[in-house]
Amino acid sequence: MIELQHVTKLYPASGRPALDDVSTEIDKGEFVFLIGSSGSGKSTFLRLLLKEDTPTSGTISVNGKVLNTMSKWQVPKLRRTMGCVFQDFRLLRDRTVAQNVAFALEVINKPTRTIKRVVPEVLEMVGLEGKAQRLPSELSGGEQQRVAIARAFVNRPLVLLADEPTGNLDPETSEGIMLLLERINRTGTTVIMATHDYHIVDSMRRRVIELNGGVLTRDQSRGVYGVGR
Amino acid sequence: MRVNFVLSEVATGLRRNLTMTVAMILTTAISLGLMGTGLLIAGMISDMKEIYYDKVQVSIFLADDVTEEQRTAIQSRLEDSDEVKTFIYESKDEAYERFQQQFSQQPELVENTPADALPESFRVELINPERYEVIKAEFPAGAEGVDQVRDEGDFLDRLFSLLNGARNATIAVAVVQALAALLLISNTIQLAAFNRRNETNIMRLVGASRWYTQLPFILEAAVAGLIGALLAIGGLVLTKVLFVDRTLAGPIKAGIIPPVDWSAIAFIAPVIAAAGVGLAGIAAYVTLRLYVRL
Structure with a gap:
């Protein structure tokens, strides 16, 4: 469902490519860890999947649609099939938990009736029932990340992209978040998670794609973070 | 399109940037008011030409x-x-x-x-x-x-060149003011977009259409343009009632200067309103296209 063929991304400001001839394939329902040190190209990888950027060469397709040739007005449609979670949560501070989740549906023109139905459902799923009327500032980091995951998942995306979702959280809280992502993955949603956290990678034993200086150096099913660690 | 959502975004935007919004409205009002005055003088000149050249x-x-x-x-x-x-x-x-x-x-x-x-x-x-x-x-x-x-005709030519000069000067100042107004609008919209970058970033990522993301900003500018236009029209009405109809009553009665009719103002008002809304909206749209990533 996601396919990269010889994808290279050069940023004009730097001489070294952010991604260097990367080819890989990710099937529907997979759970993939994207690992590598800072600057290895993980974020670029995710940005390209979202068509926030276009590759310098090579082709990317998601759901059978080639992103390279996709016109601007089709991009929103693509993004409606993908959810995003970030290290810094990116919640709207002046809106409640429920409003933050509803926002993602309002701006893509979902009917109010649907929103009223699905927002409590997804909040319950992420374990935030009873906190719908809180503001983000009244929540812990883990809870805020749950709100962000609820927002990313509420429109039932085919793919969930998570860029270091546990980067700001303590190990215990991270574990909770990982259980939640696993649960989402079990509903058939493909999860691609960029991370530094080797504890998590090692304990989950899922597919690992490692990038090193933009080059894909390892692609291993049921992998661990570092060979020999 | 969720009208409520868009309108509340517009209201929030205007309130958040209150000082910039006021500046934007005032420059727009002055510019449009001068433009209206220029148009009125132009109408007056052609009326006078009919009176005299005939x-x-x-x-x-x-x-x-x-x-x-x-x-x-x-x-x-x-x-x-x-x-x-x-x-x-x-x-x-x-x-x-x-x-x-x-x-x-x-x-x-x-x-x-x-x-x-x-x-x-x-x-x-x-x-x-x-x-x-x-x-x-x-x-x-x-x-x-x-x-x-x-x-x-020689005397009339001199008179009319004076009036034409007054009209041109008014319109020139109106154009300069309009430029200032457009730059202010552009600036305000950039500021508004910056203030709301969290919202627009999320909108972009969850797949809101470009139109949906841009519309609140464009409407925000258009509303300010409309308020500016209404102020300008009010200014023209006041000018007629307080200046033209009082101070110039004598020459108008004597038939030397044509009166400024309500019909002239009624004709100019929608032009001013359309110019205010249109220019502000277009300025906002162009700004979003050029400077803001939505």
């Missing part, structure tokens, strides 16, 4: 000692001339009557002017007003009963 273009004043034959000769030459469209003869008595009317506000002047002080004349309308020189050459001053030939 009348006399060239006056042939006759000498005091003109003979009956000379007068008839001039008259028949005017009748035969290819340049002349129409002409009227004004006797000394008629000239004095008109003089009395024109200066009814200054009775001393009328009293001190003897009834026969004003010369008799032919008032000539030319087919082509520019051909004054030809008439002047045909009737040399000081000969054959002609005292002097005067191009009334």
